[in-house]
Amino acid sequence: MTAPADGAAVRPSLTPAAPPPVAKGRSLWSDAWRRLTANRAAVVSAVYLVVMTFACLVGPLVTGHDYTTIYTDYVRVPPSLTPYPKQDQIAGALEDVVKRMRVDLVDWSEQDGRVSVTVRSARAVDPRVLRYLERSPSFIDPRIESTEPDGLSMTMSAAVARHYFLFGTDNTGRDLLTRTLIAGRVSLAIGLLAGLTAVLIGVTYGAASGFLGGRVDDVMMRFVDILYSLPFIFLVIMLVVFFGRNFVLMFIAVGAVQWLDMARIVRGQALSIRRQEYVQAATAMGVSPAGILWRHVVPNTLGPVAVYMTLLVPQVILLESFLSYLGLGVQEPLTSWGVLIAQGSKNIPSANWLLIFPSLFLTSTLFALNFLGDGLRDALDPKDR
């Protein structure tokens, strides 16, 4: 230090890793990234969110079920780590099939995952009855092993289909795991995209309004007030009437409403920031309003924005389920976490897993989002550690 009288010179550095005087310039963003990656809770949360997103995107392809497939044999079966059908269910499933074949069951046995069935009938058994076995979700690869010379009895064999329903099935017999993951796609997409859109529009609009101030601010904020006064449902119905029901429409509707709060919050911040001396100093230096907005106003509003965004995402996800409930959002067979939870809550006494799994997914995701948001806010504040 060449300034000895400044006392203790630099106070013991407040940044975590006491950076040595490096030659390369640092910026808020690179520093924020460094601080964020140093925050264990935020990193774990971010990894969790990435894993969740990946699972929702890829998961439905590897669960072995389509989210629309209905397993009539397995309506509302509880979650299990062992495959369906269970040992005691095979007999029932077989009896069902045989009944449809309109033949009598003589005998059946199971060995190495294959069942062999001997049936008999008053008339000759038509080999096409095999199709009934084929159609049953419990059996695959049916073969005719032997037919008695009189044609009145026949022995068939089929492999027992092994269906894993790790999360059980829903009221119509669809795999809940697949549906939860598919629902995650919708919820995450809405939550993140609509949330992000709301933040982008809200921050830009609010910061501009607050920073420009005066009459411009008045006009911009009155416009926000007008949008505020439109009832949300009315807005959605209008959009649906004009453009038909559409997945994209939901983004527009949610985004159009959610950015208003953000704009107000940011405007309040910007109003106080523009009175700060560093903004005046920038003006005195001849920095253009756009430059001040981007370099001074927006970065200094980011703390509350990060926090509000983490509150916004859950809000949007819940809003979507509300819309879907009214029949304005996603429609069956497509689903979302909010919809699944709504259905699950009706089945608490008989099939609580219908509620437990989707809510577990939703809450853990929101939890991670909150941690990440907190981490972001801390990371964006150089004064914080």
Place this chain on the structure above:
Amino acid sequence: MEATLSSDHPFSDHPSSDNAPLLELNDLRVGFDTPDGEVQAVRGIRLALHARETLAVVGESGSGKSQTMMAAMGLLAKNGRASGSVRYRGREILGLKAAALNEVRGAKIGMIFQEPMTSLDPLYTIGNQIAEPLTRHLRLSGRAARQRAVELLTLVGIPDPARRLEAYPHELSGGQRQRVMIAMALAAEPDVLIADEPTTALDVTVQAQIIDLLRTLQQRFGMGIVFITHDLGLARHFADRVAVMRHGLVVEEGPASEVLTTPKAEYTRMLLAAEPTGTKAPPPADAPIVLEARRLNVTFRIGGGLLAGPPLVIHAVNNVSVTLREGQTIGIVGESGSGKSTLGRALIRLIEAQGDIRLFGEPANALDTQSLRALRRQVQIVFQDPFGSLSPRMTVGEIITEGLRVHAPHLDRRARERLAVQALEDVSLDPGLRNRYPHEFSGGQRQRIAIARAVILKPRVLVLDEPTSALDRSVQKDIVELLRRLQGEHGLSYLFISHDLSVVRALSDWIMVMRAGQVVEAGPTDEVFRAPAAAYTRELIAAAFGLSDTPVAPAAPDLPRGVALG
């Protein structure tokens, strides 16, 4: 707690003699748990305060002088820990539970804080706020408390006290608010008054009044006063004994007259010598005029609108004319609200003003945004608050080079870096620190950064809006010297706005005294200080130098050795 009670008895047997101190600090240590480990703010100090005595605790910011008293009063921040002993009339009060402590705190020991605006709750009338401790500590009825509040306000010299009880804090001036704070501290008739920089936020003339008031009250009630201040002149003027603190230790203690005239400790001598000295010679008479303003007016409209009726119009600057020549420094002095800062900002067109402004001979009023922006390179400003004037989310390097992005967009990153390094060296800061954020620097360093940001553009005029007011004396001196050096090296012209007359005297060759938006007096610095023409100037000078001038370092303004410093 046991020890406390037993230690109470032996002392209470003694009749309260003059030797028994009212307040006694023994080996007091204060530490703060921070994520970087424990920070020792106070490292074992001994102090004693007797009745009818004023003990001044002086030191620069960060010396631990405030934390000492906060610890004694049990007002430390949550991460603070205090050890040692604090005795009030022999009774140990350190570490008492809040309920037990409140018998002493507020009742026997009153406290006044620095910032009168934030120490009063804006939502309650001052009558409410004065009456609250009365009903709580003295168990007075509502009516009696009110009566007493009126007495107290009369005591501290607030006119028309009965009506003032209904006023809210924002309706009072800074000095009046500080009087109210004193009234509140006196409400329960304490033996000890702890005053933490009670006059720092006030104008000099008000400061003199408050000091007089405290002295009168002390004589009447025989209180012991602990007076925490960074202003040695004030300490000499007011205190019987002085304790000089540095880095959490008392480096020197003794009678005020001794410590502040024949200091033993090196540090005290340094503090005493920190008064800015020297003078500035005026520029040659034929130096070109860089900035000129004729009959400048700035008015603010407050409120008003479609439904609110006509706005309140405030004339912040009223018919002021300024002529600044190259190499000249004009000092603009005045108390808060005199319009000096507004004038400074209007002159460089940060605020719209009516009147004629010419920058380098060109009329600046008529400029469009584009050419005004180009002109800004030549006219820069340094603000008072080194904390508020640097964006907290930009590194120092980014802050300094921001102007280059505007005025020299052809420069690439590397060229900007090089200039930033140069500018930081210019203001005597280590260029290696340019990747840090402003909050990692001390106040003086931040002000250097702000100056670097201004000088990197190679301006010709620099408006300095109280650049030294938020800084410690010793740091102030460095900044003054830095400004002098930069002026010499770059041929800068300064508009130096300050309420601190000693700094203005050291830096400027021409002085303008402002009051209520008008120039009361203007002239060469020596003349104005030697023979002030206006009564207001005389009052200002008397208040400033009557209290804070230092006879030790005879700061005769026309002493030639000061020039050598510059």
